[in-house]
Amino acid sequence: xxxxxxxxxxxxxxNVRPLVLNSARVVEASLAADGVSVxxxxxxxxxxxxxxxxxxxxxxxxxxxxxxxxxxxxxxAALGFVDSRANPAHRRSVLIDxxxxxxDRFDRIRGYELASLDRMAAECTDGEIDAAIRVLRALNRDxxxxxxxx
Amino acid sequence: xxxxxxxxxxxxxxNVRPLVLNSARVVEASLAADGVSVxxxxxxxxxxxxxxxxxxxxxxxxxxxxxxxxxxxxxxAALGFVDSRANPAHRRSVLIDxxxxxxDRFDRIRGYELASLDRMAAECTDGEIDAAIRVLRALNRDxxxxxxxx
Numbered sequence: 001x002x003x004x005x006x007x008x009x010x011x012x013x014x015n016v017r018p019l020v021l022n023s024a025r026v027v028e029a030s031l032a033a034d035g036v037s038v039x040x041x042x043x044x045x046x047x048x049x050x051x052x053x054x055x056x057x058x059x060x061x062x063x064x065x066x067x068x069x070x071x072x073x074x075x076x077a078a079l080g081f082v083d084s085r086a087n088p089a090h091r092r093s094v095l096i097d098x099x100x101x102x103x104d105r106f107d108r109i110r111g112y113e114l115a116s117l118d119r120m121a122a123e124c125t126d127g128e129i130d131a132a133i134r135v136l137r138a139l140n141r142d143x144x145x146x147x148x149x150x
Numbered sequence: 151x152x153x154x155x156x157x158x159x160x161x162x163x164x165n166v167r168p169l170v171l172n173s174a175r176v177v178e179a180s181l182a183a184d185g186v187s188v189x190x191x192x193x194x195x196x197x198x199x200x201x202x203x204x205x206x207x208x209x210x211x212x213x214x215x216x217x218x219x220x221x222x223x224x225x226x227a228a229l230g231f232v233d234s235r236a237n238p239a240h241r242r243s244v245l246i247d248x249x250x251x252x253x254d255r256f257d258r259i260r261g262y263e264l265a266s267l268d269r270m271a272a273e274c275t276d277g278e279i280d281a282a283i284r285v286l287r288a289l290n291r292d293x294x295x296x297x298x299x300x
Contacts, residue, residue: 006268008279010260013173013267015286016166018213019293023163026296063168110160116296117163118156121288124281129158131274131281136165138271143169146176146266 012135030112035079036105039064043072044081044098044106052097054087063144081105162285180262185229186255189214193222194231194248194256202247204237213294231255 024038031041046058053061059069073096076082081102084094098106121129174188181191196208203211209219223246226232231252234244248256271279 004276005279006264006266008276008283009267009270010264011283012279012286013169015283015290016173017170019163019286019290020167020170021213022290022293022297023166026293063171114156114160116156117159120159120292121285124285124288126154126158128281129155129162129285131278132285133158133161133165135271135274135279135282136162136169138274140165140169140172142270143172143176147172 009139012139016136026116027113031109034105035075036109037072037075039068040072040076040081041106041109043069043076043096044102044109047082047096047098048103048106048110052085052095054090054093054095056093058096076102159289162289166286176266177263181259184255185225186259187222187225189218190222190226190231191256191259193219193226193246194252194259197232197246197248198253198256198260202235202245204240204243204245206243208246226252 027041028038031037036044042062043058046061047053050061055069055073056066058073059066062069073082073084077084080099082096083099084096087093087095177191178188181187186194192212193208196211197203200211205219205223206216208223209216212219223232223234227234230249232246233249234246237243237245
């Protein structure tokens with residue numbers, strides 16, 4: 001007999017997939033006018049938060065393939081939002097970094113997103129949202145272990 | 151000045167994307183031996199829970215395009231997990247339903263998944279997980295409104 005736990009967590013997972021799909025659609029629609037995709041936005045976010053990074057390091061952080069990240073980096077470079085420089089730690093891999101225009105663009109994107117989110121889930125308390133973050137982080141950790149272990 | 155709310159919900163969204171990616175990878179790996187994909191599994195789930203449905207109704211429930219759902223239905227039919235029958239409500243659209251083999255297959259998939267989930271997020275309380283479900287449902291509702299309104 002399964003405990004309630006498994007079924008509760010199953011319900012969490014059922015609710016995350018449509019949320020990812022639909023929030024990507026909303027973000028994509030708001031970015032489309034400037035030629036920025038959801039994937040490019042994710043790369044901007046990593047660089048804004050973690051600082052300069054190599055393509056493999058960005059890929060690891062986003063759990064995505066290097067080839068896809070390289071494509072996003074190329075597209076962002078074409079828009080003048082990132083550039084690359086020599087990596088003191090490894091002669092063969094370059095560091096990708098935001099340009100001032102890239103940082104400005106990301107700040108505007110995030111400001112718009114935060115303002116939209118501010119009006120959502122109005123009936124939930126701060127405590128409930130904090131609990132949701134704790135649960136999602138714990139699930140992420142445990143699910144990622146299964147991927148690595150597989 | 152933004153309230154804490156927007157930033158909390160931003161943190162929720164940041165945690166759902168890798169969870170969807172990695173849980174799909176875990177599910178895909180566990181299903182691969184039988185030729186069932188994550189998308190096919192999602193269709194089985196809708197039919198198991200909501201009963202017989204048309205392809206457009208399944209697509210709407212999963213927030214996915216009809217063409218993709220039709221492909222999954224065809225693949226499931228080839229494995230003997232679904233079949234189609236006349237739809238009393240609309241002469242031109244058929245109802246898709248689980249076969250006994252399809253229901254049995256889905257019950258086994260879900261049993262395995264629930265048993266795996268049962269051991270995850272062990273440090274979170276039932277109350278926290280319930281809060282997470284409430285928050286995700288509220289966010290899904292509000293984000294979906296933005297998609298429809300866009």
